[in-house]
């Protein structure tokens with residue numbers, strides 16, 4: 001049976017320090033993220049890429065301690081973040097902490113239409129219940145003015161079995177891209193950027 005690590009408390013210290021087998025082995029820090037993960041972990045360059053899309057306002061759901069937000073704020077982008085984990089949010093630097101709320105994607109309906117130029121959700125949608133995906137995607141479409149960045153990560157059965165104990169949606173990249181295409185128009189698949197239709 002899958003254990004629910006995705007309630008309010010389970011993105012906890014053990015997960016972010018790699019003590020939990022499904023967590024970040026090298027810890028959740030800039031050095032190991034840049035080394036071990038490809039997606040939006042080269043924070044300075046990624047912030048410039050996002051700004052150059054013409055982005056002035058940005059929301060990141062599942063922003064953790066806001067490494068990317070921090071670089072966007074330096075570039076003058078109005079960046080805001082939500083994350084469900086008190087543990088990791090409290091690790092944010094003083095520059096970025098005021099812009100992060102401890103909040104779940106479940107609260108997305110509280111935001112007005114076209115609230116942000118770009119909404120970024122990386123590494124979150126694989127952990128929500130599959131029957132809520134359409135709701136979240138339609139809400140993302142409603143609150144984003146220009147683009148969304150949506151990245152899920154799809155651990156193969158054989159190379160990341162530990163993640164399968166906590167993942168609620170374990171689908172292929174092709175499946176996710178088809179799902180995203182129901183709501184958004186492909187803009188730059190390599191960088192997971194979709195245009196709001």
Ligand SMILES: C[S@@+](CC[C@H](N)C(=O)[O-])C[C@H]1O[C@@H](n2cnc3c(N)ncnc32)[C@H](O)[C@@H]1O
Nearest residue numbers: 011062063064083084085103104105122123124
């Ligand atoms: C796999 S980590 C990805 C972190 C970051 N987005 C990245 O790509 O490096 C998942 C993050 O999403 C947060 N998270 C998980 N479920 C969430 C939810 N329902 N609402 C908001 N944040 C959530 C976790 O606390 C964690 O920081």
